[in-house]
Amino acid sequence: MNDTRKKIVAGNWKMNLSLQEAQSLTAELIGMIQDEKHNACEVFLFPPFVYINTINKQIQDNPIQVGAQNCADQLSGAYTGEVSVSMLNSIGANAVLIGHSERRTYYHESNQTCATKINLAIQHNIIPFYCIGETLNERNANQQFEIIEKQLNDGIFHLSAEDFSKCVIAYEPVWAIGTGLTASPEQAQEMHAFIRSKIADKYSMEIAQKVSILYGGSCNDQNAKELFALTDVDGGLIGGASLKSRNFMNIINAI
Numbered sequence: 001m002n003d004t005r006k007k008i009v010a011g012n013w014k015m016n017l018s019l020q021e022a023q024s025l026t027a028e029l030i031g032m033i034q035d036e037k038h039n040a041c042e043v044f045l046f047p048p049f050v051y052i053n054t055i056n057k058q059i060q061d062n063p064i065q066v067g068a069q070n071c072a073d074q075l076s077g078a079y080t081g082e083v084s085v086s087m088l089n090s091i092g093a094n095a096v097l098i099g100h101s102e103r104r105t106y107y108h109e110s111n112q113t114c115a116t117k118i119n120l121a122i123q124h125n126i127i128p129f130y131c132i133g134e135t136l137n138e139r140n141a142n143q144q145f146e147i148i149e150k151q152l153n154d155g156i157f158h159l160s161a162e163d164f165s166k167c168v169i170a171y172e173p174v175w176a177i178g179t180g181l182t183a184s185p186e187q188a189q190e191m192h193a194f195i196r197s198k199i200a201d202k203y204s205m206e207i208a209q210k211v212s213i214l215y216g217g218s219c220n221d222q223n224a225k226e227l228f229a230l231t232d233v234d235g236g237l238i239g240g241a242s243l244k245s246r247n248f249m250n251i252i253n254a255i
């Protein structure tokens, strides 16, 4: 862990929880954060679209930020079922996950689509959390570095240095998501350092040292401390373990 970078623990609730469950989870978290949080890490919640407004109002002045799990690649118009960054902005969301592996796999989102969404998010003052990661087949074929480099080149490296500095990167190896197979500390550190070196090559060492790179994929309250202690890991993007307040709070406290 490097003390000069912003530390972040983010909960991606995916397509889980009723509104009542989401509100209870948020209420519990608010209480725990008020009572127990003693570190400077930033906490983000990514609820399903339909709960964002309610959860955001519930949070009030508590130090939790709320974002969306996706956004449209258009700003407005006849795109039935889509939600734009300007809509997210109008309900107080200040971050958005872009390029999550589930969106890439099930909804065929390409690096180019991600690039468009990232541009829209930045134009509307919404922080893009750009998610990248290789599949198990790609890792078995030793292609993980190539894949990650392409996701960076085609998805986010078109940004100016100023805009890139507003983004967060989340490395989520697809084979670790929801499987209980966490990347080993060696695998996580190796890839995070690789990502940071590519940012330094593209922009500058200064920018590379400032950008937060989160780890995601079966991160839980048993392994978070070890992962967060790694030099180039600046926090976590948590799926399953963010659905229980105690587990998520333990992860926040692991920073």
Ligand code: 13P
Pocket: 012, 100, 172, 176, 177, 178, 179, 180, 216, 217, 218, 219, 237, 238, 239, 240, 241
């Ligand atoms: P899990 O923590 O459930 O493996 O999910 C990680 C993830 O996809 C977060 O975006």
